[in-house]
Amino acid sequence: MGAVFIGVIDRGTNVLQVRPTTLCPLNCVFCSVDAGPRSKWRQAEYMVSSPEWLAGWAGRIARFKGGGVEALIDGVGDPFTYPHLPGLVSLLKREEGVERVAVETHGWALTIPLVERLEEAGLDRINLSLDTLDPAQARLLTGTPWYPLERIIRVAEYIARETSIDLHVTPVWVPGVNDEAVRRVVEWTYRIGAGKRWPPVTIQKYNVHRYGRRVPRVKPQSWREFWERLRRLEEETGLRVTWTMEEWGMEKRPRVPLPYKKGSxxxxxxxxxxxxxxxxxxxxxxxxxxxxxxxxxxxxxxxxxxxxxxxxxxxxxxxxxx
Ligand code: SF4
CATH class of the missing domain: 2.40.50.140 (Nucleic acid-binding proteins)
Known part of the structure; x- marks a missing residue:
């Protein structure tokens, strides 16, 4: 624990972030952590060599927090670059105190055989960042000419219909760039049956971060404007895109005490x-x-x-x- 980019992060809830790798092969134009081959700020990439060690730490913290914890495998890269991903999922599932395991991705590595291995390992949910259903726009937004959107859509529909894994879709809304696309993604998530146990879709706000990438000529929405537009989208489509912490099964929990404070x-x-x-x-x-x-x-x-x-x-x- 202790770093933002690798290991386990405890933000005072029953969700622990488990970060096995910093790597990502994409170059999303809005990437808040400046990942991928076109990164300007990074000088090193990290990967936890032992999934047993990482799962052991997560379990130890989950027990400290009283159990019933979600291990969310995420990171400052894409967790599907981790070669031990199915192994990590099954190790986390075996840890006492870890109730469910989810993983985030932009989907580039999704294939049906890999999804089946993750299902066997006990994965509960995939949070899929899919920002558009248009292949050309997806290639632009991910800054990646080979981004396989058609395959990702096919596999996402397979996950929703044919597996016990839940699908939660999390498009990034870049105002003025993919407004209409976000609406189509929302409608698609409901149509394909995403959200078996958790909400089907949450829209991510495009924000500018100090070490992140900026989309040229795009001004991020204020939080107020963002929430207002989400409510309007809900009214126009009749589909919910905003959720409470309870609907997410999230609650506050004690934090692992930090041994140091500012100035130590x-x-x-x-x-x-x-x-x-x-x-x-x-x-x-x-x-x-x-x-x-x-x-x-x-x-x-x-x-x-x-x-x-x-x-x-x-x-x-x-x-x-x-
Ligand atoms: S947004 Fe995610 S998938 Fe895109 S470059 Fe950043 S880490 Fe990679």
Whole structure:
């Protein structure tokens, strides 16, 4: 725990984010985490080599939180780049305290045989980010000429109709770019029977992030405008796209206490180059927490350095050299 880009993140609910990999082969024009081959800010990519270790951590935290936890496999990349994905799902399902397992993707790797392996492993839900049903527009939005939209649609319909896995579709709405497409995606999710146990569709708001990509000439909607437009879409289509936490089976839960707060000084061991340029990934000397060091000095890996915590929130620790 401790890093935003890899491992387990606890945001004080019964949903734990489990992040096995930072890799992504796509270049979505709105990517908030600047993933993929055209990334400008990244200097290293990460992958958890042992799915047993990751599942073990998630289970340990799920039990601390009182059980009944959802392990949501997501990340600053696409989890389908993780070669041990079916194994990770079945390991998580075997952890006491983990009640359900879901995974997020933009769908590029979905095939029927892989879906069947994930179903056998016990996967409960796929959150599929599908931003349009138009292949040319999908290639533009994902910045990927080979994005296989037709296959993704076919496999998504198979998931909804033929498997025990639930399908939840999460298009990103880029205002002025895919307005009409989002409406069609919403209608399609209802038509194909997505949302067997969870809501069928949630629309994601396009936001600009410091280290994310920006869509040229597109101004993000304010949250107020976004919610108003969602309500209007619901009125016009007669289909719901907004949900309560209860409908999601989400509730607040105790957080794993952070051992450090803003301003704490500590010694850490330099473990690896940081995920973003100018950062270093370090580990607390007890080996329990990852710490991202900003404005990191060039130090040999394995050496120790003194840092001061600049931000400590959820289960994430960001520090600077002290
Ligand atoms: S939005 Fe998701 S799928 Fe697209 S580039 Fe970013 S991480 Fe990859």
């Amino acid at each position: 000084r500590l010694r850490v061991r330099a473990a690896a180059p940081g995920w973003l340029r100018g950062t270093l990934t370090a580990v607390t000397l007890d080996g329990e927490w990852l710490v991202t060091v900003k404005r990191a000095p060039r130090v040999p890996l394995g050496s120790t350095l003194r840092v001061r915590v600049a931000e400590a929130y959820d289960s994430i620790i960001i520090a600077e050299p002290a």
